Amino acid sequence: MQSELPLYPEQASNFAPQVDGLVLFMIAVCAFFAVVICAAVIYFFFKYQRKHADEVGVPIHGDMRLEIAWIVLPFFLLMAMFGWGAVIYVDYRHTPNDTLDITVIGKQWMWKLQQPDGRREINELHVPVNRNVRLIMASEDVIHDFSVPAFRVKMDVVPGHYNTMWFRPTKPGKYHFFCSQYCGTNHAVMGGWVTVMEQDDYAKWLSGTTGSEDPIAVGQRLYNDLACATCHQPDGKGRGPSYNGVYGSHVKLADGSTVLMDDNYIRESILQPNAKIVAGYQPVMPSFQGQVTEDQIAALTAYIKSLKDQAPPGKPGAAESATGKK
Amino acid sequence: MSSTQQPPLSPQPVAEQQLPKEHYLNATYGIRSWLLTTDHKRIAILYLISVTFFFFVGGIFASLIRIHLLTPGGYLVTPETYNKLFTMHGVAMIFFFLIPSIPAVLGNFLIPIMVGAKDLAFPKINLLSWYIYLVGGAFVLYSFATGGLDTGWTFYTPLSSIYSNSAVTPAVIGIFINGFSSILTGLNFIITVHTMRAPGMTWFRLPLFVWAHYATSIIFILGTPVIAITLLLAGLERMFHMGFFNPAYGGDPILFQHLFWFYSHPAVYIMILPAMGVISEIIPTFARKPIFGYDFIAASSIGIAVIGFIVWAHHMFLTGQSTYSALAFSFLTFLVAVPSAVKVFNWTATLYKGSISFDTPMLYGLGFIGLFTIGGLTGLFLACLGLDIHLHDTYFVVAHFHYIMVGGAIMGYLGGIHFWWPKITGRLYPEYLARIAAITLFVGFNLTFFPQFILGYLGMPRRYHNYPPEYQVLNVMSTAGASILALGYLLPMIYLTWSMRYGKVAGKNPWPSTGLEWTTDSPPLTENFRETPVVDWEPYDFMHRPELGLLGATSKKPVPAHGDD
Numbered sequence: 001m002q003s004e005l006p007l008y009p010e011q012a013s014n015f016a017p018q019v020d021g022l023v024l025f026m027i028a029v030c031a032f033f034a035v036v037i038c039a040a041v042i043y044f045f046f047k048y049q050r051k052h053a054d055e056v057g058v059p060i061h062g063d064m065r066l067e068i069a070w071i072v073l074p075f076f077l078l079m080a081m082f083g084w085g086a087v088i089y090v091d092y093r094h095t096p097n098d099t100l101d102i103t104v105i106g107k108q109w110m111w112k113l114q115q116p117d118g119r120r121e122i123n124e125l126h127v128p129v130n131r132n133v134r135l136i137m138a139s140e141d142v143i144h145d146f147s148v149p150a151f152r153v154k155m156d157v158v159p160g161h162y163n164t165m166w167f168r169p170t171k172p173g174k175y176h177f178f179c180s181q182y183c184g185t186n187h188a189v190m191g192g193w194v195t196v197m198e199q200d201d202y203a204k205w206l207s208g209t210t211g212s213e214d215p216i217a218v219g220q221r222l223y224n225d226l227a228c229a230t231c232h233q234p235d236g237k238g239r240g241p242s243y244n245g246v247y248g249s250h251v252k253l254a255d256g257s258t259v260l261m262d263d264n265y266i267r268e269s270i271l272q273p274n275a276k277i278v279a280g281y282q283p284v285m286p287s288f289q290g291q292v293t294e295d296q297i298a299a300l301t302a303y304i305k306s307l308k309d310q311a312p313p314g315k316p317g318a319a320e321s322a323t324g325k326k
Numbered sequence: 327m328s329s330t331q332q333p334p335l336s337p338q339p340v341a342e343q344q345l346p347k348e349h350y351l352n353a354t355y356g357i358r359s360w361l362l363t364t365d366h367k368r369i370a371i372l373y374l375i376s377v378t379f380f381f382f383v384g385g386i387f388a389s390l391i392r393i394h395l396l397t398p399g400g401y402l403v404t405p406e407t408y409n410k411l412f413t414m415h416g417v418a419m420i421f422f423f424l425i426p427s428i429p430a431v432l433g434n435f436l437i438p439i440m441v442g443a444k445d446l447a448f449p450k451i452n453l454l455s456w457y458i459y460l461v462g463g464a465f466v467l468y469s470f471a472t473g474g475l476d477t478g479w480t481f482y483t484p485l486s487s488i489y490s491n492s493a494v495t496p497a498v499i500g501i502f503i504n505g506f507s508s509i510l511t512g513l514n515f516i517i518t519v520h521t522m523r524a525p526g527m528t529w530f531r532l533p534l535f536v537w538a539h540y541a542t543s544i545i546f547i548l549g550t551p552v553i554a555i556t557l558l559l560a561g562l563e564r565m566f567h568m569g570f571f572n573p574a575y576g577g578d579p580i581l582f583q584h585l586f587w588f589y590s591h592p593a594v595y596i597m598i599l600p601a602m603g604v605i606s607e608i609i610p611t612f613a614r615k616p617i618f619g620y621d622f623i624a625a626s627s628i629g630i631a632v633i634g635f636i637v638w639a640h641h642m643f644l645t646g647q648s649t650y651s652a653l654a655f656s657f658l659t660f661l662v663a664v665p666s667a668v669k670v671f672n673w674t675a676t677l678y679k680g681s682i683s684f685d686t687p688m689l690y691g692l693g694f695i696g697l698f699t700i701g702g703l704t705g706l707f708l709a710c711l712g713l714d715i716h717l718h719d720t721y722f723v724v725a726h727f728h729y730i731m732v733g734g735a736i737m738g739y740l741g742g743i744h745f746w747w748p749k750i751t752g753r754l755y756p757e758y759l760a761r762i763a764a765i766t767l768f769v770g771f772n773l774t775f776f777p778q779f780i781l782g783y784l785g786m787p788r789r790y791h792n793y794p795p796e797y798q799v800l801n802v803m804s805t806a807g808a809s810i811l812a813l814g815y816l817l818p819m820i821y822l823t824w825s826m827r828y829g830k831v832a833g834k835n836p837w838p839s840t841g842l843e844w845t846t847d848s849p850p851l852t853e854n855f856r857e858t859p860v861v862d863w864e865p866y867d868f869m870h871r872p873e874l875g876l877l878g879a880t881s882k883k884p885v886p887a888h889g890d891d
């Protein structure tokens with residue numbers, strides 16, 4: 001472990017060195033200005049101390065050149081900080097394509113996590129080192145926030161839609177994760193450990209499990225139980241569109257706009273089916289708000305995603321082309 | 327610290343001086359004369375007592391929080407109680423102490439006198455605003471007493487509107503009501519400054535304290551209605567399950583955050599701008615020279631107020647907002663740093679070739695510059711998108727805003743209280759005790775909050791009633807600092823109260839300073855001035871004011887201390 005009085009957390013992800021580099025730059029610039037101001041104040045304080053009770057200062061009212069200088073110079077420094085920060089932020093937000101996707105569901109006051117093969121964990125997360133990992137996060141109740149200081153990552157987990165974040169662990173070990181958004185009574189204990197493992201160890205860890213059910217299979221069963229299949233037929237000829245070959249593509253809507261068929265669109269369509277109607281279909285689907293849990297939505301989503309490799313329904317044409325769901 | 331052979335440099339109480347025969351404190355007597363007063367000075371005193379009460383309520387909560395955090399396991403109180411402590415600390419301090427403190431106490435007392443008026447434009451509305459404050463405060467205290475409040479002062483939905491089991495409804499009603507008090511005060515200030523300035527008191531002769539309050543008042547009347555209605559909506563969702571913010575009812579929890587921060591970020595400037603106004607009065611007075619760059623300091627107050635309205639979503643970088651929106655709000659946030667920096671540079675430059683004394687208000691003034699500089703610069707870390715992800719919702723944020731609100735706003739408030747105490751009460755406080763208190767506060771404050779920057783970078787989240795043991799050393803340092811800080815707050819309470827009866831009589835202008843308020847009696851008449859004052863001097867001008875008695879009261883032309891070297 002670290003010393004009694006560490007000054008920065010361990011660097012265990014691709015973002016950590018970037019963030020620490022930027023913070024050093026910021027500290028340098030800010031410390032420079034803080035020292036200049038404090039030194040000037042202290043120096044003036046002693047240099048121009050009042051010598052006689054009735055003495056006055058030199059009446060200087062201002063200096064335009066100085067004013068311009070201390071408006072313009074800080075402005076450029078601020079823009080440098082903004083630019084550097086923005087570059088890192090865009091990296092945070094730009095998820096690579098080859099991620100290991102882990103479903104994270106927050107509820108008062110625990111985390112439920114699920115590996116791509118269906119293995120579930122509570123308040124524990126195992127990930128392989130040097131592999132891009134994406135967390136797809138939803139909340140059952142209030143706003144939570146998944147934060148791993150050693151990775152320098154953090155994202156709010158908001159009820160009503162998915163937030164995602166990604167990182168690449170670079171150092172095997174055990175690191176704290178916390179709930180960082182205040183969420184009620186036991187907020188402070190709503191955390192756990194991320195274990196970063198060598199890739200082989202991770203594979204062994206996964207295979208050594210008794211294997212929970214595959215989320216795709218769970219989703220397929222729900223799909224039938226909830227009678228989704230009645231309308232969403234694979235050939236697109238039901239009352240709702242087909243899912244075959246659709247996930248990840250842009251779907252044309254009834255109002256002429258398009259939407260990316262992604263996890264958030266699927267969840268919105270389950271909960272508020274009439275929000276975005278696919279072109280060629282009627283707003284007839286009932287809402288499943290309150291009838292499906294976050295886990296079930298995640299499973300349904302996994303199943304619908306798995307259909308993206310199926311051949312889309314044949315004939316070209318607006319209504320029946322490879323469009324969304326509902 | 328100061329040389330001992332010199333004669334006392336200032337203030338210079340004249341031994342035989344008497345309080346004026348007639349003044350606002352002895353004009354009438356009895357409880358009715360206070361509770362039904364329309365005198366802005368008496369209303370200011372009423373506010374002084376009420377905000378001090380809420381400061382102590384909030385302070386007790388803060389002390390319990392710091393004691394609880396001495397150990398990682400946190401044995402003092404249960405998690406529920408801890409959550410209530412930090413929530414009630416925030417609500418009491420922000421809505422009932424920090425926001426009204428300088429405007430409603432010092433602004434109320436001074437703005438009419440500074441512009442040369444007899445009272446504010448609407449004296450009865452001024453009294454009404456105090457009663458509204460009391461009613462709002464009563465609702466909030468009722469909430470504290472009957473179940474407490476555990477939502478965090480930010481009231482994020484759907485936690486506050488659905489899931490919390492504490493007394494949220496009376497608290498949001500109390501804050502809703504209290505908002506009208508701010509709105510009325512802001513309205514009164516704006517109209518007073520526009521219509522009631524004395525002959526010769528042009529806009530650019532106004533003290534910077536008045537400019538700062540003018541900017542603050544704009545935020546009061548534009549921003550407060552938004553928070554009032556937002557909390558009302560959260561209350562309606564809680565009481566009647568109307569779906570504004572809870573996704574289960576078709577609402578959007580992020581909408582609440584947009585509305586909340588649309589007010590609550592500018593509210594930060596409500597707290598700090600008046601303190602900047604106080605500092606802009608203190609520094610020229612104790613450096614005995616005109617403030618450097620008057621126009622720039624005045625304009626930067628307005629600039630901060632205006633830009634402050636378009637930075638709110640920097641509190642929401644992690645909610646899943648679009649990358650473009652995050653970039654825009656980060657850029658605007660960096661922009662608001664420019665006018666803040668302009669003020670700091672100008673105050674520092676004012677010291678150059680001054681005639682500087684160590685009086686208590688000046689110690690607060692210089693402490694303010696240092697603490698506000700640290701608070702402002704650490705704000706840049708949070709404005710920076712790449713860093714905010716790591717720092718968001720950690721103790722770094724807690725440290726940052728305490729540097730602004732406690733290091734900035736409360737230091738400014740105490741500096742102002744000390745600076746104008748002779749005007750308010752007619753008496754001086756014990757100077758050396760006051761200096762000791764100011765230094766104690768400065769040391770205690772830094773020891774309390776500086777370690778929290780490091781805690782935050784290490785990743786300790788805020789609002790945690792227990793924490794991993796590796797964070798303990800820094801937490802113990804912070805609690806140690808807080809005990810010094812508490813002592814620093816108790817000292818002024820004691821000696822200021824003492825001085826109301828036993829302090830030396832101050833006279834009209836003990837420092838001396840140049841504002842209109844120092845040309846009238848201490849304490850002033852109920853009507854402030856015997857006859858309407860006429861202003862024929864520029865602000866902060868010591869050179870052409872022989873009546874100040876500097877460098878020989880008879881001399882028409884005081885000689886500068888350091889020549890032109």
